[in-house]
Amino acid sequence: MSVTNLILVTLLLTFLYFVFGRQKAFAVAKTSGGLQGMHSLPSHYGAYVAVWCALPALAIIVGWKLFEPTVIDSMLASSIPDSVHELGEKSVALYRNEINNAVDSNNIASLTDPVKQATATRLASLQNSAMLGLFVLVLCTVIALGVFALKRITPDMTARHRVESVVRSFLFISATIAILTTVGIVLSVLFESLRFFSQVNLIDFVTGLNWSPQTAIRADQVGSTGAFGAIPLFTGTLLISFIAMLVAVPFGLMSAIYLAEYATPRVRAIVKPLLEMLAGIPTVVYGVFAALTVAPLIKDIGSAVGLSVASESALAAGLVMGIMIIPFVSSLSDDVITAVPQSMRDGSFGLGATHSETIRKVVIPAALPGIVGGILLAVSRAIGETMIVVMAAGLAANLTANPLEAVTTVTVQIVTLLTGDQEFDSTKTLAAFALGLMLFVITLVLNVIALYVVRRYREQYE
Amino acid sequence: MSSAAEKAFEELKETVGRVTVDNPKMQAKNVDVFYGDKQAIFDVTCDIGKNEVIAMIGPSGCGKSTFLRCMNRMNDTIPSCRVGGDILLEGDSLYSSSVDPVMLRARVGMVFQKPNPFAKSIYDNVAYGPRIHGLANNRAELDDIVESSLQRAGLFDEVKDRLNAPGTSLSGGQQQRLCIARTIAVNPEVILMDEPCSALDPIATARIEELIDELRENYAIAIVTHSMQQAARVSQRTAYFHLGKLVEVGETKTIFTNPTHELTENYITGRFG
């Protein structure tokens, strides 16, 4: 007995009711002057019955599962010994954890303490009866509602309208999920950030030059507050993004110009998908490439010419990130350049301009807003890129503009702070959410501006 | 097309009327144009005289624009396009290997159907040609060229206070005059105009037509037009094209009052087109 099985059984019953509903409709039609006399098609009546069965049942399952843990918790509290309760919330949680694990792995016998065994047995039986209760409740509901809906099938019943309004509500709800996602992102990040800023001053966070959250592992340690000055992270992010754009913009833009203006259709048909392959490679692969191939190479070259290069230099991460972004810049610029009307090129050619003069002095200036928009999108992507920097940039929060040194970025710190077994409420983990908030806001602003610019540009030439 | 006209077209071997002039600026000799396998222009021979406006008329798709675009090698930008025969500018072939299209287009300017100002200021639009060709030695000279070009295009008084406004902010008629100013700023010898007024209202059209008449003093002008009235108003000679062939050339007056060929007559009298 599991929720998956329950859902499967519900769906099976729903299907059966669909068939019943359809047949009932045929039967009703026979006695009341044929199918022409019915308001809707038989399958609409079937769907009507099915909707009556499935939706309430699924709602019950979801609701039950949401409240079950709380109810079981309070019922179990009595069987947890007072000695544990006296030790405070944390030990209750620990105790519960042990019991839960034993029950989940179906291995109550592994608990040596008889008191614990008793609790575990009680938990198991509570869970079992909860499951049983849910099963019975859901099945009864499905069957009863199905019978009820079948009874309502008459020639005048507007089954199609009702089913279609359900369908349309589903469509509408699906469209709002995108908004819910954004709201979810904003709320979750904002909520945790506010908790962070109740512990660390916002001004210190935004203007502080020193980032060392590692000292804040335990509250009773010396220097337990840690240092949460985010400036080195921002400068590190900017440095790497800047290097990336230095690679991506010239290569991407010139590739786009060549493909859009000079290349024959054949060359274009071959080169464009190849460039897009660069965009399809997962970022973790670029990370491996940066960490295992490019970084050692740069270090070797550096030591050959007598420069000291950190093994996790900003240069390596930035270069590889730039390569990753080339196709992004080139395909956006390509779209923008091809959108410049041919008549403008003709005007320039007609005056005796060479092709490159036409491109440099007429096409590019005309396409500039769109290109800038595309570059802003690329910058936003560079800032938010995670895997390359996690693997190839360092953890040390150096405040430097030297690309040969190691720097760290916002995304690297988020990953470092949140992976591993940290307690969720520590200042450290909350700091990750504050960084996440900054990241979200910055990229959002860039995206909104970029999308607006690009859209305005498109409208101009449509 | 009536079957009689069809027959007349089939039988057309040679252009009717006098295709040459005494004082030619440009001479097209037996020009054929192909797009891939499709032939668009058949054996067209026609002169353009100095200081004259020649109008090219004909139903849509008759090849008049294609022919016009051959005269400053704008068709070079279309990869599948091939030109046979020869076109001479002051006696030199345009299509010989020694002729440079950039050079040629500086001498033979073009104004397009749709006004196509660059995404630049009015000033920069006009200054574009002189700048790329290096015609002005300093800013003052450039200013002079821009001002005189705008003046000759009859636009200066309307825009002199906003030379830095974008070219696209002008009205359609003004934009087209801007494009004409842009063309004459390079000081070409011939100006080709491809239906320059088709996107404009009657008032703007009248203004452009006046301008064309004034420009005739200094330039040889070939104008493709859809409107017979316009051809009658601005041109000295008229060439009638039909399905890629040049049917008849002659004095504008003669063509419109007393056409020789049946097809020309049909078109002039509005039986098709």
Next chain:
Amino acid sequence: MSNNTTEKVRASLQKRYFKEKVFRSIGVVAIVASLSFLVVLLGSIIYKGYPAFKASYIQLDVTLTEETLDVSADAEDSELRRANYLGAIRTALRERFPEVTKRGDKRNLYRLISSGAEYALSDFMMEDRSRFGQTHSLWLLADDEADALLKRNKDLTKPIRTGENAKNKDALITRLNTDQLGWLQSFKEAGETDVRLASTFFTNGDSREAEQAGIRAALIGSAYTLLITFVLSFPIAVAAAIYLEEFAPQNKFTDIVEVNINNLAAVPSIVFGLLGLAVFINYLQLPRSAPVVGGIVLSLMTLPTIIISSRAALKAVPPSIREAARGLGASPVQVVTHHVLPLAMPGILTGTIIGLAQALGETAPLLMIGMVAFIVDIPNSVTDPATVLPVQVFLWADAPERAFTERTSGAILVLLAFLVVMNLTAVLLRKKFERRW
């Protein structure tokens, strides 16, 4: 005056054509460079990764007796399974090289064979109990350092690149010492080494020992995660696209939804990870490291991609078809389900596959929800702790052993193979069903 123009233009021509040439070649250089980045990237991965699909074996005569295994012939199955197979292997090694007597040397000798060999030996024994009491000639998995040399077919008589040979390009880079190289060479000369296709790479889960580590667990984890992603994102995205394209009224709310979707598509993936951590793991208490949470997070992430491409596909269906259906009295829902949706389906599926390919390669948000655990066991359901292929790549790339580098690249090759297949499917789908209206 006109002559003046001609002169000046002629004077400028040479310089201008030179500039034209330069500009054009810059374009060619940019493209060639971008493509060579691709070649170098793929080349370095293939070069480093292909040995991952090979494994070296060493042949040993292993005696399975009461003496070597420490169990009697009539022991219970469970007892026999846990017998001292390591001891048997070590005895076999000592017998193969009787001259090795010092304790330290023996320990070095033992290191030539993978620590996983005892489990293979145990399985071999349990397959057929009658093997007890006999000596068998068996191929055992070599340890990673030996493996690295054997499968690249290195000359084992060369010096090791340390000390005086530090600059010798010809010398071997290995952690083995000269004694170990000598024994290995002896195996090799006797024809007792073999390089085979590494089936363990596909059948094992992760392991601390590089030569035993495989991608099975990660593959299954990826499959579960992708399944959840598909089940959630496909219906919701298509429904959202239909709503926006066919039913949405022209109002503020619709505008907000549209802008929102476009922006969501550009939100950094790691932010979705934060959402998953805060909402699904901390608030809703879903299990950490589980494909179900990974799938939910990835489906939220791929929703915008699929919605945008589905809308494009729906938009491409000409209005005349909608009008025709409506003219016959079909309801708006029927117009969509009977006519528009089937015609747009190839485009929608193409977009979905591309979205899923993105999800398959995604790493960062999964790190946030704890899918970075060290997973040896193959996950059995969507709620079991699991990892996915790109995260496995990330984990191996971090491992210090050299042998993990090739595993990393090998796993990348498998990942890329899946991505290529998915994208090719999308391209073919588009080609096959592409309709020009």
